[in-house]
Amino acid sequence: MLRLGLTGGIGSGKSTAARRLAEHGAVVVDADRLAREVVEPGTAGLAAVVAAFGPGVLTPDGALDRPALGRLVFGDDGARLLLNGILHPRIATLTAERMAAAGPDAVVVHDVPLLVENRLGPAYHLVLVVHAEAGERIRRLVADRGMPEEDARARVAAQADDDARRAAADVWLDNSGSPQDLVDAVDRLWDDRLAPYTENLRRHRPAGHVVHAGRGADEAAPARLRGRLRHVLGDAGRTLERADPDPGAGAGRWDVVLAVRDAEEARTAVARLADAGFLPDPADAADPADAVDAGTGPGEVLLRSADPGLGAVLHVRPAPTG
Secondary structure (H helix, E strand, C coil): CEEEEEEECCCCCHHHHHHHHHHCCCEEEEHHHHHHHCCCCCCHHHHHHHHHHCHHHECCCCCECHHHHHHHHCCCHHHHHHHHHHHHHHHHHHHHHHHHHHCCCCEEEEECCCCCCCCCHHHCCEEEEEECCHHHHHHHHHHHHCCCHHHHHHHHHHCCCHHHHHHHCCEEEECCCCHHHHHHHHHHHHHHHHHHHHHHHHHCCCCCCCCCCCCCCCCCHHHHHHHHHHHHHCCCCCEEEEEEECCCCCCCEEEEEEEECCHHHHHHHHHHHHHCCEECCHHHCCCHHHHHCCCCCCCCEEEEECCCCCEEEEEEEECCCC
16 A cells, blocks of 8 residues: 655645545545544544533534634633544544555545654655645635635644745655646656555565656755654664665655664564565565575665655665674
8 A cells, every 4th residue: 555645835736736646546635634534423433522512512403513613622721632632533434444445555645734743754755735825825825715814824824834844855846837837746646656555565566767756855855754754664773774765866765774683683674665665676675684694694684765756765774882
């Protein structure tokens, strides 16, 4: 399964990108929609919200009165944390169920407006950010959604800024032009990167070449790569010794060293990295335990990314002793 995180500021055109990805066959899991589902009438989620905040958060017909609830939690950190404690576990459970139902060979797009704000990027194979300048987003909110300009400006200002989104983005989809321009960009991304990436994962093989689809290498790329690897590895690996550019391989090529304690930890690390899209070359495949067992193997196992837009090589090797 290829897991994509899709985000963008309000009015950026994220929904257009999500629809086009769905037309290509991706399964879109909409975080906002799930947040509404967990508090529909008759759900345990809605009952928990009422128990915490009182019957005043209900409309006369028994549905959640979102404006009333918003007035209770706005500016009250304690109330907001209480609400999040009710909603977030339920949303997470429903998200996992929807993703699992998509099947092992699916492309799953998790549409999350607050992906950057909540630092969720490491959980995905790739983060796609749809971008439009703040002024253009405000214009769209006023013209297309009938939002008062003051409210539109406040909504835009309350979200992550462009620098934070750029740092989180593996793919930067510029939506400063027409909707068709964005659709065309999504089509190119699908053909050049997402479809081949999915096929490589299905066949359990690294990418044969790197096309640098989407935005190329940037200053935040090493931090994203380290964050994703740490998220996947957990306790399997003592340290990521480095995630540096490979000077002989060109822009966007990264050389990473992962130190492991022993052969068993090597097996665990290699299995977890496979789920993240880092795979041994079939010609070099060997038991990772043998590869890192001093005296019986070459001392490391090499893994390469299945992503045709990322030229990363991971060296899994024994941690220095002494």
